[in-house]
Amino acid sequence: MPRRPLRFDPVAEARRNWVERGWLEAADGMALVTSVMRVHQILLARVDDALAPFGLTFARYEVLMLLTFTRTGQMPLGKIGQRLQVHPASVTNVIDRLESDGLVQRRPHPTDMRTTLAVISVKGRRLAARATEVLNRDVFAEVGPTPEALQELFTTMADLRRAAGDFDPTPQPTH
Amino acid sequence: MPRRPLRFDPVAEARRNWVERGWLEAADGMALVTSVMRVHQILLARVDDALAPFGLTFARYEVLMLLTFTRTGQMPLGKIGQRLQVHPASVTNVIDRLESDGLVQRRPHPTDMRTTLAVISVKGRRLAARATEVLNRDVFAEVGPTPEALQELFTTMADLRRAAGDFDPTPQPTH
DNA sequence: TTTCAATAGTTGGACGTCAAAGTAGTATGG
DNA sequence: CCATACTACTTTGACGTCCAACTATTGAAA
Numbered sequence: 001m002p003r004r005p006l007r008f009d010p011v012a013e014a015r016r017n018w019v020e021r022g023w024l025e026a027a028d029g030m031a032l033v034t035s036v037m038r039v040h041q042i043l044l045a046r047v048d049d050a051l052a053p054f055g056l057t058f059a060r061y062e063v064l065m066l067l068t069f070t071r072t073g074q075m076p077l078g079k080i081g082q083r084l085q086v087h088p089a090s091v092t093n094v095i096d097r098l099e100s101d102g103l104v105q106r107r108p109h110p111t112d113m114r115t116t117l118a119v120i121s122v123k124g125r126r127l128a129a130r131a132t133e134v135l136n137r138d139v140f141a142e143v144g145p146t147p148e149a150l151q152e153l154f155t156t157m158a159d160l161r162r163a164a165g166d167f168d169p170t171p172q173p174t175h
Numbered sequence: 176m177p178r179r180p181l182r183f184d185p186v187a188e189a190r191r192n193w194v195e196r197g198w199l200e201a202a203d204g205m206a207l208v209t210s211v212m213r214v215h216q217i218l219l220a221r222v223d224d225a226l227a228p229f230g231l232t233f234a235r236y237e238v239l240m241l242l243t244f245t246r247t248g249q250m251p252l253g254k255i256g257q258r259l260q261v262h263p264a265s266v267t268n269v270i271d272r273l274e275s276d277g278l279v280q281r282r283p284h285p286t287d288m289r290t291t292l293a294v295i296s297v298k299g300r301r302l303a304a305r306a307t308e309v310l311n312r313d314v315f316a317e318v319g320p321t322p323e324a325l326q327e328l329f330t331t332m333a334d335l336r337r338a339a340g341d342f343d344p345t346p347q348p349t350h
Numbered sequence: 351t352t353t354c355a356a357t358a359g360t361t362g363g364a365c366g367t368c369a370a371a372g373t374a375g376t377a378t379g380g
Numbered sequence: 381c382c383a384t385a386c387t388a389c390t391t392t393g394a395c396g397t398c399c400a401a402c403t404a405t406t407g408a409a410a
Binding site for chain 3: 382385389390391392393394396398399401403404407408409
Binding site: 007017025026032033037040055065082085132137141145150152166 | 337
């Protein structure tokens with residue numbers, strides 16, 4: 001994408017406009033929402049760049065890793081959607097692509113004929129491992145101003161997610 | 176979307192898995208990236224819900240507000256893309272839809288025949304004003320655990336965006 | 351002045367996301 | 381035991397995003 005950096009922070013500019021019109025109650029919330037949109041865009045672009053050589057996207061990578069972390073390398077599609085917080089139709093879409101690349105395979109559930117299991121293949125495991133190496137090195141280890149700010153950011157966003165009902169408000173250790 | 180909340184934080188769970196495999200350098204970065212993806216999804220859903228009654232999406236709303244904040248209510252498409260940090264093709268797409276709803280109008284640039292200006296209409300101004308009212312009340316004023324955490328979050332993300340080259344590292348007051 | 355590179359916008363295709371509607375299988379209440 | 385509600389997944393369509401390729405215009409260099 002054409003990325004000629006601006007001479008100013010467009011979000012701070014928007015916030016100024018909000019305050020100028022007297023929308024004081026909403027200015028910080030607007031700035032936060034807009035910031036999240038931009039940061040999301042930036043990070044997703046970085047991740048997808050790193051994954052492109054492997055023919056992966058973040059959506060596909062997330063599914064592969066989720067399967068990797070299971071005991072048996074398989075999981076019902078519906079559960080994948082719950083864990084990754086995406087719509088069933090999105091899961092169908094991603095699994096379709098992973099399957100046509102031979103990285104996962106659909107298998108009927110042994111007892112419940114409604115359920116479809118996604119099983120990660122050896123090829124899928126290998127690819128996920130190689131992709132993780134690159135992703136860890138080139139993106140994840142490089143993100144964030146400082147480790148402290150990063151931790152702070154993470155916990156604050158976890159609060160936000162919890163408040164949004166993303167998961168149960170049971171206290172969970174973050175490390 | 177089906178939103179049955181989980182009993183645990185899936186991001187913290189992923190982070191545990193990262194640490195377990197010895198990817199210590201990358202664990203926090205991975206958690207941050209994943210958090211941002213989820214928070215983005217949550218906030219975008221809220222915003223789009225609030226805007227749906229107006230026939231708007233956040234992308235369209237952002238363009239309308241950007242035009243609202245200009246002196247003359249108009250701006251070249253390319254500049255819109257720079258300010259909102261989106262691809263030229265995305266601008267074309269959004270302007271197409273806004274135009275077919277009569278909220279903006281395309282107009283040729285007076286001197287540079289390559290350039291197209293988007294001009295906000297009276298209808299566009301009115302709709303943006305009404306949408307802002309609802310958005311401020313129902314979303315922006317309700318976001319975030321506390322005002323302090325919200326501020327903190329915003330400035331930390333601004334650092335992150337600045338480091339990513341989103342805008343020039345010139346110090347800018349945030350309020 | 352002529353040629354060629356840079357800029358502005360559009361088009362077409364790929365991808366991920368969601369909602370709504372449809373199909374198939376399971377579970378439950380009468 | 382059967383009718384009905386619920387669950388799991390898929391399909392279709394809409395939207396936003398990006399990239400690559402294309403057209404038109406401007407600008408700059410030879």
